[in-house]
Amino acid sequence: MTDERAGEPDSGAEPEGEDEPDSGTGVDSPADGVDDSRAGGGVDSPTERAAKPDETTAAPDEVATYTTDERTLDSRVRWLWIGRALLIGLVVGGVATAVAFGVDRSWLWVGPVVGVFIAGLGVTHSILLYRTWSYEVREDSLFLDRGVITRVQTVVPYVRVQHIDTSRGPIERSVGLSTLVVYTAGSRGADVTIPGLTPPEADDLQTRLKRLAIESEGEDAV
Numbered sequence: 001m002t003d004e005r006a007g008e009p010d011s012g013a014e015p016e017g018e019d020e021p022d023s024g025t026g027v028d029s030p031a032d033g034v035d036d037s038r039a040g041g042g043v044d045s046p047t048e049r050a051a052k053p054d055e056t057t058a059a060p061d062e063v064a065t066y067t068t069d070e071r072t073l074d075s076r077v078r079w080l081w082i083g084r085a086l087l088i089g090l091v092v093g094g095v096a097t098a099v100a101f102g103v104d105r106s107w108l109w110v111g112p113v114v115g116v117f118i119a120g121l122g123v124t125h126s127i128l129l130y131r132t133w134s135y136e137v138r139e140d141s142l143f144l145d146r147g148v149i150t151r152v153q154t155v156v157p158y159v160r161v162q163h164i165d166t167s168r169g170p171i172e173r174s175v176g177l178s179t180l181v182v183y184t185a186g187s188r189g190a191d192v193t194i195p196g197l198t199p200p201e202a203d204d205l206q207t208r209l210k211r212l213a214i215e216s217e218g219e220d221a222v
Contacts, residue, residue: 063215066208068137076175077196078130085122092118135194137208140216142182144192156192158216160184164209166202178202182209 093115100107125148133146142161144154165181172178180194180202197205 063139063212066137066211067139068208070134070136073130073133073194073196074177074198074201075130076177078126080171080175080177080196081126081129082123085126086119088122089115089117089119130196133196137205137212139212142192142209144194154192156182156184158209158213160186161209161213161216164206164213166199166206168199180205 093111093113095111096114097108097111100110128148129146132148132151135145136143141158142156144152144156146152162183162185164183166178167181168178176198177195178197178199178201180197182192182194184191194205
C-alpha cells in the first residue's frame with residue numbers, strides 16, 4: 001500500500017533561496033557617518049587661534065634680549081681725542097710762530113701762547129665730551145646723547161636703519177678701538193657714528209642693531 005504523504009513537501013523544511021539578513025553587515029549605523037576629524041580637533045576655534053602666537057614676529061622677551069642699558073665709550077677714546085687736540089694746538093702754534101717770525105720777531109711769543117691756548121681748549125673739550133657721550137639700545141630705537149656746549153640727543157628708529165658698518169683707522173687700530181656707523185634712510189646728515197668702541201663691542205652692537213632692524217621691518221609689514 002502506497003503512502004500518500006510521500007509526495008507532499010515537508011512543511012518543516014526551510015525554502016531554498018531565502019537567506020537570513022546578516023545582523024552584523026546590514027545598514028550602517030548613524031555613528032559610522034560621523035567624521036573622525038571632529039573627534040581629533042580638525043579646525044581650531046577662534047579662541048584657540050587667538051591664543052596661538054604669531055610666528056612671523058618675535059616675542060617681546062626675545063626683543064628685550066637685544067636691548068642694553070645706557071653705555072659710555074671706552075676710556076681710551078678720551079686719550080685719543082686729547083692727543084688730537086694737542087696735535088692741533090702744536091700745528092696752530094707753529095703756524096702762528098712762523099707768521100710772527102716773518103712779520104715782526106718781537107711777536108714770536110704769540111705763537112706758543114696761541115698754541116697752548118688752542119691745545120688747552122681742545123683737551124678740556126675732549127674730557128667733557130667723553131663724560132657726556134652715551135648710547136642706549138632700546139626696543140624701538142637707538143638713542144644717542146652727547147655734546148659739550150650744545151647737548152645733542154638723537155633717536156634713530158630701527159625702521160629707518162639701512163645698514164651698519166664698523167671701521168678702524170690706523171690711529172684707532174694703534175689704541176685698539178673701533179667706530180660703528182649707522183646709515184639711515186633720508187638725508188646724508190642723518191647717519192650717526194658711535195666712536196670709542198672696542199672691536200668686540202662694535203661687533204656685538206652691530207649684531208644687536210641688525211637683529212632689531214630686521215624685527216622692526218617684520219612688524220612694520222604686518
